[in-house]
């Protein structure tokens with residue numbers, strides 16, 4: 001009997017192409033902008049340790065599960081889960097995982113595109129020398145002035161979405177491969193250079209203590225939830241993106257090895273970004289818990305006081321923007337591929353539709369920094385509420401459903417068939433961790449954070 005994946009094959013032929021594209025999908029604003037501000041808000045090392053544990057025991061097994069699922073179905077996430085549920089003989093209601101993912105992905109992209117727009121704007125600001133010889137105070141004032149003005153934020157966000165639209169319209173295989181392969185090595189080199197520079201001009205010792213000497217008393221239940229949510233966010237799971245990318249996984253290659261490379265690269269980039277940003281933060285007396293503006297104040301200050309820093313700074317934000325593009329594409333891929341495969345829309349039209357919806361949704365985030373500043377949802381601005389709700393609730397919930405579906409509903413032989421290159425021990429280890437640690441782990445964190453709020 002032919003397996004599902006043999007009947008619909010459409011993949012990258014080489015492991016490296018798949019690894020490069022997937023690394024591109026995972027490394028983005030989450031590593032460069034969000035990781036440092038979350039670590040800053042949640043006390044540093046203790047948060048980072050819990051985050052690393054969540055990556056290893058929860059997010060990575062779920063990422064493998066998503067890719068296995070995608071590789072089995074070789075289609076968009078909704079059709080994939082539907083086909084695989086038929087194969088497994090369970091209800092096709094499980095395709096809800098795909099629907100849920102498309103919806104969550106668009107919500108994430110609505111605010112992600114706003115931050116990517118900030119990064120675009122900062123390329124031109126640094127290049128123009130706006131931060132030359134600035135002080136931390138001035139860099140902060142400039143950031144606040146930028147947020148107060150919706151028009152330019154809307155324009156930059158629009159430009160970001162236009163670029164994503166063009167990339168996705170030509171298809172992720174062609175659109176992303178080259179960009180990711182060039183960008184990732186460059187990003188590593190720039191981050192290492194920046195970390196070395198800021199270790200010299202900033203307070204490196206304080207940064208290392210903050211990032212690596214844990215004080216667990218500073219970590220709240222909400223901090224643990226944020227660490228779990230960020231593990232999902234940074235590996236791009238829980239939104240169907242990895243199911244969509246799994247559809248392109250090359251045959252006869254070890255999925256676990258490819259995923260391991262991606263996870264190591266992603267984690268290194270986050271840690272390097274922290275080592276680049278925190279020395280500056282501590283030498284400037286910026287509060288590490290200042291929130292989403294952390295990177296947009298510390299980094300311009302660092303570059304603004306360096307010879308030729310305006311060019312290096314512009315390059316840094318260019319790289320942040322490119323990393324955001326490769327991730328933004330991954331966020332859009334599930335919905336776009338569904339429209340184009342299931343409804344048979346021409347791919348550019350499908351992509352345009354998705355971008356238009358995201359842009360409209362994004363208005364709420366843009367205005368939450370200025371015109372709608374007064375509106376608060378559960379004590380948070382619209383932007384923060386969206387960020388909290390998607391990263392800390394929707395993504396882990398999507399991942400939990402995937403872990404249950406793959407770990408408990410799909411047949412073991414089918415999974416073994418997709419992971420046949422893996423040795424028996426490795427396969428059993430992954431399967432066991434997915435069933436008994438990853439899925440219950442998400443539930444425990446959910447219950448412990450929400451029960452406390454509700455009871």
Ligand code: PFF
Nearest residue numbers: 026028029030234236241327
């Ligand atoms: N992992 C991306 C980042 O760290 O910036 C964010 C992301 C991309 C989340 C794609 C989800 C996704 F599907």
